[in-house]
Amino acid sequence: MAALKDTNRQNKQPADDQPLLEVTDLRTYFFTREGTVKAVDGVSLTVKRGEIRGIVGESGCGKSMTAMSILRLVDKPGKIVSGEILFKGKNLLENSTREMTALRGKQISIIFQEPKSSLNPVLKVGSQLLEVLRIHQGSKRKINRDEAVSLLRDVGIPDPQMRVSNYPHEMSGGMAQRVMIAMGMACEPDLLIADEPTTALDVTIQAQVLDLIRNLRDEYGMAVMLITHNMGIVAEMADIVTVMYAGTAVEEARTDDLFEAPLHPYTQGLIASIPVMGKVKDRLEVIPGMVPSLIDMPPGCRFAPRCVARVKHQLQQCEVEEPHMIEAKPNHYVRCWLYESEES
Amino acid sequence: MAGFVARRLTLAVPVLLGIVFVTFALARLLPGDPCRSTLGEKATDEVCDAFNERYGLNDPIPEQFRIYLRDALNGNLGDSIKFGRPVTELMVERLPVTVELSVYAMLFAVVIGIPLGIISAYYHNSSIDVGTMIGANIGVSMPVFWLGLMLSYFFGVMLKDTPLWLPPSGRLTAGTTIQPFYEVWGLDVNGDALTLPGFIANINTLNAALVGDWAGLRDALRHMILPAMALGTIPLSIIARMTRSSLLEVLGLNYIRTARAKGARELVVVLRHGLRNALLPVVTIIGLQLGTLLSGAVLTETIFGLSGVGRILYDSITGRDYTVVQAFTLIIAVIFVFINLIVDSLYAYLDPRIRLE
């Protein structure tokens, strides 16, 4: 059965470089009393099968909203105002509600930052786990309780027999995140979105959970969209990285290239801020200044108010016009006037 | 879960003892002379001495309490000074009326209030939501007696001779009787043994259902509708508002997002994941409302000509009928303790985190 499914996939997707997910110029705005919050403002990215795509950026830059937009789970007053989200060649923004529910949890699943509050406190974890199977496969076959046990075993939960009948409050954060991952993996999705999956966990557990995600990727060949604000995690996990700033992507490159030679001044700042052994630095203090308000964006480059390079190179264009995403080096894209000639 | 209920039951014992003491003390603290308020201002001192002697009112207070406690534990709550009958007899007559009324009023409030709250939350900020909440706000501020009068006027008078007419007073249509279940079942009960069966038989709808008297059941239910609506409207409105706000709050939580991300349909998200969590504060409110229901019951009983606890309690307080006041206060307090117990157990059932403590 699985083999059959795989050959089907190959038939449909002959070329490896045909992306699984292709987001183009996505814009998600929140229409609030204070004004329009442009949480996601022109994000484009692709995710290929089997690839771990890192998305990195400071808090509030729109990472989660990008993820929620892909699943079309943005709550009011938020709204996806424009863009295209092609998943397996089909635009999700044109899907019906029913098509979206059929897709969520089955083809694209997501795990969140706070695992404990992401589980329903009044239901046993086993029943929450089986719910995914019931939703997506329940009409075709009978869902067996033992499946929850084996799913828990797959994500490395000790004593899964006992754990299925636990309530979330009886588990640690790391354990709960494993349950969330098991839930996300239950239907063997093509894409797993992990939205800061380890931020709420302590360091040793972080490493275990990240290992688990990578192993599952290797085993099932699913694609992972890994959202984080931690450059260390990106370096360790991602094949390719998108750096976001104030609602838009500012740089994109293969992980090695990015860390070797970051182009965007913001990325350079982020990389410089990775804590060096024994020295604890606060990431946010390294790049001076604050993210601009997403309601009143500066007219030119969004990073201009904080950009040291702009001052150093005395660039006038920065505060006038927003730079474009250009391919500065092969497969290395950046949005910055340093690399874009004004005429082009 | 069973352990939880057992622990709560044990905790109820000292509470019950405290209640017995307080009701006893309160009755003694009421100003006024029981003898003269019962027998009239002109009763002579000799008559009153005999009266006090007979009802043990000359004994020292601790002795009175000891006797009271002993009798109460034996199910003997004393005789009514005014009616000259055992209080238990009065209770068997009156309490079922109030219990039945309160239960139907609460049923009405819960069965309509919770779904209204859910619909309001589900269609948040729509015209359905706004309309429901305006209705609920009007409902809360509607005095029971006014609503009762309006209902009985509308359904009992204006709709007379239409199929929508409803009886505006009494418990059964004159001439209708429902045979007590213990007679139908051929049970031989008399005297003290009659207390509990008598109590049950006096809950008309329950008794009718037990003996299968469907015409009687229909008649009893029809008589319940208006008083239950009058008494249930305030709790209904409160429950609807509470359900709505609680559900709206829950629907913004992380695990709701998870449920949506699993591919659950919106209705499943709201009912399976939202409602159970949202019901916790609603259950508390229902418990509290059951308490306030009683004050409303006094007015409702008066308007709809039902001879329940409300009336007799009022008469006894003004007439210094100690034993009756004591006994009814006690029984009402005991009912409260058990309602609380049920609410707590329901809470523990709904929320596994509470079972632990």
Ligand SMILES: Nc1ncnc2c1ncn2[C@@H]1O[C@H](COP(=O)(O)OP(=O)(O)OP(=O)(O)O)[C@@H](O)[C@H]1O
């Ligand atoms: N309901 C809302 N109303 C108004 N603005 C919102 C709402 N939800 C999110 N936003 C805005 O959208 C922006 C992007 O939020 P998002 O959650 O995507 O950030 P993030 O990059 O995931 O940050 P974090 O690292 O803190 O998770 C934030 O600046 C926030 O102010």
Ligand code: SF4
């Ligand atoms: S465009 Fe200008 S302001 Fe923006 S990052 Fe580049 S140099 Fe800095």
Ligand SMILES: [Mg+2]
């Ligand atoms: Mg986020």
